[in-house]
Amino acid sequence: MSRTDFNTLLEAGAHFGHLKRKWNPKMAPYIFMEKNGIHIIDLHKTVLKLDEAANALKQIAKSGRRVLFVATKKQAKEIVAEKIAAIGMPYVTERWAGGMLTNFPTIRKAVKKMSTIDKMATDGTFSKREKLQIARQRAKLEKNLGSIADLTRLPAALFVVDVQKESNAVKEAKRLNIPVFAMVDTCCDPTDIDYVIPANDDATKSIAVILDAVCGAISEGLEERKLEKEKEAQENEAHEGDAPAKKDAKPRIKKAVKASVDAEEATVAEVVAATEQKAE
Numbered sequence: 001m002s003r004t005d006f007n008t009l010l011e012a013g014a015h016f017g018h019l020k021r022k023w024n025p026k027m028a029p030y031i032f033m034e035k036n037g038i039h040i041i042d043l044h045k046t047v048l049k050l051d052e053a054a055n056a057l058k059q060i061a062k063s064g065r066r067v068l069f070v071a072t073k074k075q076a077k078e079i080v081a082e083k084i085a086a087i088g089m090p091y092v093t094e095r096w097a098g099g100m101l102t103n104f105p106t107i108r109k110a111v112k113k114m115s116t117i118d119k120m121a122t123d124g125t126f127s128k129r130e131k132l133q134i135a136r137q138r139a140k141l142e143k144n145l146g147s148i149a150d151l152t153r154l155p156a157a158l159f160v161v162d163v164q165k166e167s168n169a170v171k172e173a174k175r176l177n178i179p180v181f182a183m184v185d186t187c188c189d190p191t192d193i194d195y196v197i198p199a200n201d202d203a204t205k206s207i208a209v210i211l212d213a214v215c216g217a218i219s220e221g222l223e224e225r226k227l228e229k230e231k232e233a234q235e236n237e238a239h240e241g242d243a244p245a246k247k248d249a250k251p252r253i254k255k256a257v258k259a260s261v262d263a264e265e266a267t268v269a270e271v272v273a274a275t276e277q278k279a280e
Helices: 006-011 025-030 043-062 076-087 105-124 130-149 166-174 204-279
Strands: 015-017 031-033 037-043 067-070 156-162 180-184 197-198
Touching: 006 043, 006 130, 006 204, 025 031, 025 043, 025 197, 037 043, 043 067, 043 130, 043 180, 043 197, 043 204, 105 130, 156 166, 166 180, 180 204
Parallel strands: 067 156, 156 180, 180 197
Antiparallel strands: 015 037, 031 037
């Protein structure tokens, strides 16, 4: 797995934290120094934490489970939509709908409603006036839920950009014991984050670099899963090909056993005959 190096993060401005007066003391272990009233993030720790998170995400993808990405802030939404759509994972870049995780069955109903609307529109069920109203409703659902339309069950993990802004998503995930991966800036509380990636979550370049590493790891996991399935399918085909040979072997075994039995009977008959001759 390709590792994001120190210099790449430095060039992207991932080391710039917030003003010292806005800091959260719980982020102290990840802060290198203060310069001109701004906290500087220790990028050596960012590299280590990013690798740790990437490895965990790779294993999740390899197991066939899904990771839900959440980034509704202006600087992140377009980048997330582009990069996460490319790897086929669900994402939320508009408003986080309350209960998206804790009330998942209701969210699934809304997604199914979208499919029903599409079907009815194709069948010509609606009048022209109804079509306009339904189209607006469909557009609203698509905007908020379109990117999670294929999420049929709760995600195995949550990836968040900006812990403060997405606090509701983090709370729901923690309530359901869903592990949370997140870019955490110096003003945030890392307590509820399982995989902390200390980095600037306001700069577009910083977000892009972190997501590149994460998406690369997930892609590798998906590729390894695909190769394992192909190998398993080939082995199954090979076993199926051997099956007739095993069936053909049974008659040969029976013949060999019968020949052995016949030989033993012949030998016994010879011994008995010889014994009788001696007796005479």
